[in-house]
Amino acid sequence: MLDTKNSMAEVVYIVDDDAATRISIDNLIRSVGHKTVQYGSAVDFLASGGFERPGCLLLDVRLPGISGLELQQILGKQQATMPIVFMTGHGDVPMSVKTMKAGAVDFLIKPFREQEMLEAVDTALKRDRLLRAERDKVAEARKRFDSLTPRERQVLRLVMDGKMNKQIAFELGVSEITIKIHRGSAVKKMGATSMPELVKMAALLDLGED
Amino acid sequence: MLDTKNSMAEVVYIVDDDAATRISIDNLIRSVGHKTVQYGSAVDFLASGGFERPGCLLLDVRLPGISGLELQQILGKQQATMPIVFMTGHGDVPMSVKTMKAGAVDFLIKPFREQEMLEAVDTALKRDRLLRAERDKVAEARKRFDSLTPRERQVLRLVMDGKMNKQIAFELGVSEITIKIHRGSAVKKMGATSMPELVKMAALLDLGED
DNA sequence: AGACGTATCATACGTCGGTATAGCTTGCGC
DNA sequence: GCGCAAGCTATACCGACGTATGATACGTCT
Numbered sequence: 001m002l003d004t005k006n007s008m009a010e011v012v013y014i015v016d017d018d019a020a021t022r023i024s025i026d027n028l029i030r031s032v033g034h035k036t037v038q039y040g041s042a043v044d045f046l047a048s049g050g051f052e053r054p055g056c057l058l059l060d061v062r063l064p065g066i067s068g069l070e071l072q073q074i075l076g077k078q079q080a081t082m083p084i085v086f087m088t089g090h091g092d093v094p095m096s097v098k099t100m101k102a103g104a105v106d107f108l109i110k111p112f113r114e115q116e117m118l119e120a121v122d123t124a125l126k127r128d129r130l131l132r133a134e135r136d137k138v139a140e141a142r143k144r145f146d147s148l149t150p151r152e153r154q155v156l157r158l159v160m161d162g163k164m165n166k167q168i169a170f171e172l173g174v175s176e177i178t179i180k181i182h183r184g185s186a187v188k189k190m191g192a193t194s195m196p197e198l199v200k201m202a203a204l205l206d207l208g209e210d
Numbered sequence: 211m212l213d214t215k216n217s218m219a220e221v222v223y224i225v226d227d228d229a230a231t232r233i234s235i236d237n238l239i240r241s242v243g244h245k246t247v248q249y250g251s252a253v254d255f256l257a258s259g260g261f262e263r264p265g266c267l268l269l270d271v272r273l274p275g276i277s278g279l280e281l282q283q284i285l286g287k288q289q290a291t292m293p294i295v296f297m298t299g300h301g302d303v304p305m306s307v308k309t310m311k312a313g314a315v316d317f318l319i320k321p322f323r324e325q326e327m328l329e330a331v332d333t334a335l336k337r338d339r340l341l342r343a344e345r346d347k348v349a350e351a352r353k354r355f356d357s358l359t360p361r362e363r364q365v366l367r368l369v370m371d372g373k374m375n376k377q378i379a380f381e382l383g384v385s386e387i388t389i390k391i392h393r394g395s396a397v398k399k400m401g402a403t404s405m406p407e408l409v410k411m412a413a414l415l416d417l418g419e420d
Numbered sequence: 421a422g423a424c425g426t427a428t429c430a431t432a433c434g435t436c437g438g439t440a441t442a443g444c445t446t447g448c449g450c
Numbered sequence: 451g452c453g454c455a456a457g458c459t460a461t462a463c464c465g466a467c468g469t470a471t472g473a474t475a476c477g478t479c480t
Contacts, residue, residue, distance in 0.1 A: 096303045097317045100310035107307045149456060162404025165437070178458050184438060194372025199409035359426060375467070388428055394468060421480100428475075436467070444458075450451105 010125055011055040015039045015071075016087070017063050021110070025058060025087075028114055029121060042066035051080045054132060056105070056124035058117075061088035061095065069095070072102055081131055083124035087112070141201045144190050152186040155179055159186075160202045220335055221265040225249045225281075226297070227273050231320070235268060235297075238324055239331060252276035261290045264342060266315070266334035268327075271298035271305065279305070282312055291341055293334035297322070351411045354400050362396040365389055369396075370412045 012034045016022045022038050029036050035055075039045040042063050051057070061068040072084055086099050089110040096107040105127060106120040148156065158168045165183065169176040192198035203209065222244045226232045232248045239246050245265075249255040253275050261267070271278040282294055296309050299320040306317040315337060316330040358366065368378045375393065379386040402408035 091303045093301050093303055093306045093317060093319055096306050097310060100307060101316070106311070107303065109303055151457065160406050162406045174457090175459060177460070180438065181458085187438095195405045196370050196372045196409045196412075199406045200413070202406075203410070203413065361427065384427085385429055387430070390468065391429095392427085424477100424479085426476085426478105429473080431471085433470085434468085436465105438463105438465085440462090442460085444460105446455105446457080448454085448456105450453085 009054050010128070011035045011037055011050065011053055012121060012125075013037050013039065013045060013050055013055060013057045013082075015042060015045050015057065015063065015068070016060040017041060018060075021060075025117070028117060029058075032118060034121065034125075042068065042071040045071070046074070051075055051078075051082050054128060056083045056085065056121060056128055058085050058087060058121070061086055061091060069099065072099060072104065076102060079135075081135075083127045083131075085117070085120045085124050138204045141190075141204045144201075145205055145207075147189055148186055149182075152182050152189070155182040156186045156190070156202070157207050159183060160199060160207045219264050220338070221245045221247055221260065221263055222331060222335075223247050223249065223255060223260055223265060223267045223292075225252060225255050225267065225273065225278070226270040227251060228270075231270075235327070238327060239268075242328060244331065244335075252278065252281040255281070256284070261285055261288075261292050264338060266293045266295065266331060266338055268295050268297060268331070271296055271301060279309065282309060282314065286312060289345075291345075293337045293341075295327070295330045295334050348414045351400075351414045354411075355415055355417075357399050358396055359392075362392050362399070365392040366396045366400070366412070367417050369393060370409065370417045 012029050014022055014025050014029070014036055015038075016025070017040050019040070022040070026036050026038055037048070037050060039048065042059075043065050045051070045057075046066070059068040059071060063071075066074070068086060068088075075082060075084075081103070083105045084099075084103075085105050086096075086107040087110055088095075088107075091107065091109055099107055105124040106116075108116055108120065145153065145156075154172070155168060158171065163171070165179045166176050168183075169179045172179070187198060190198060190201060192201060222239050224232055224235050224239070224246055225248075226235070227250050229250070232250070236246050236248055247258075247260060249258065252269075252273050255261070255267075256276070269278040269281060273281075276284070278296060278298075285292060285294075291313070293315045294309075294313075295315050296306070296317040297320060298305075298317075301317065301319055309317055315334040316326075318326055318330065355363065355366075364382070365378060368381065373381070375389045376386050378393075379389045382389070397408060400408060400411060402411060
């Protein structure tokens with residue numbers, strides 16, 4: 001019962017080249033019940049593949065080899081959207097602005113107050129849960145949509161545009177009964193049990209959007 | 211034909227207590243075809259009520275009376291979400307991070323490159339158009355939804371949950387034909403011509419969301 | 421009292437969506 | 451060539467949806 005609440009599989013990754021700092025932060029984060037993993041460089045973190053796991057990243061700006069800023073770029077180019085909290089002793093405004101524009105959760109100046117860091121971690125983990133939940137829903141919808149035949153996809157798009165079966169039939173130059181067949185199997189494959197549910201799934205896929 | 215493209219009714223508001231800086235920025239912004247209005251203080255800008263008009267705000271952090279930071283807070287508490295580009299000669303990292311977290315588009319250090327400023331303005335205006343378009347759609351949907359009777363709203367919510375007329379009738383303890391009546395007038399009042407369209411409108415109002 | 425909006429219900433009719441059954445063609449891979 | 455998925459079509463039937471017609475009841479505002 002030690003592992004309660006929001007620390008399930010979530011890991012707070014700490015990447016800093018200074019061992020003392022790392023350990024200090026590690027203790028702080030673990031004191032509120034989060035799991036942690038430390039790395040001394042961006043390369044080590046990347047090699048671990050942990051960036052795909054649920055959690056967040058506490059990242060020093062200055063690092064040997066790949067810098068924190070570069071790591072953010074690299075992660076950004078992937079689908080990996082792990083929330084990042086930057087830490088630095090020597091930060092300037094343009095640097096902080098750049099990272100924030102790129103989606104960083106926070107940018108803390110060492111030495112920071114413990115409370116600041118803990119709040120940033122909370123925000124980051126919360127954001128990760130939201131993004132992850134959204135991404136999973138989209139991925140599931142995408143998977144189902146990809147299982148449709150080309151014709152089924154085509155029909156589904158027109159259905160999402162609010163067109164009636166007979167109109168779709170006319171547009172595609174086929175008979176209405178054919179549309180009914182395609183529509184029926186499309187809906188079944190998508191796993192929707194009602195029109196509203198289907199429309200919400202389609203919205204996740206940018207189908208028939210305004 | 212001088213007023214083309216994206217400068218229709220959009221105004222770039224410049225708030226800075228230094229007249230020379232103001233004029234310099236004003237010239238720059240107008241040189242690329244944007245309309246501008248200058249203010250020497252946050253109070254003057256607020257008094258003008260311009261924050262509800264389409265456009266963006268170039269805001270000095272240091273201002274007499276209400277500071278730029280405070281102005282951002284004030285605007286944030288309203289529905290007014292005018293995109294803000296901060297400018298300052300003496301900014302620190304915590305300040306820039308705070309404003310970025312509060313939604314600022316950019317945070318520029320004087321002296322800045324002209325290109326930086328123009329790009330920030332473009333981003334800000336683009337964001338304003340998007341937010342404004344979204345806000346208008348929501349407002350329109352809200353207006354129509356508010357014109358429904360309580361019963362119609364209730365029925366519509368259940369329809370958005372994917373429930374059939376007969377199920378809704380059972381849940382509300384009335385006959386199915388009654389539901390059909392309410393549903394029919396609700397759909398008509400909402401102005402939707404198809405289920406997908408209706409669901410999308412409902413999504414804007416957080417009706418029957420997952 | 422009368423007008424109005426809201427809510428309720430019934431009957432009837434027409435449209436739309438959905439499925440089952442059954443048959444046809446085409447193209448691809450083995 | 452054979453099997454198979456995809457696509458197309460027809461007939462038939464049923465349930466869900468929608469609307470028109472007509473009616474009752476209740477509360478509010480004037």
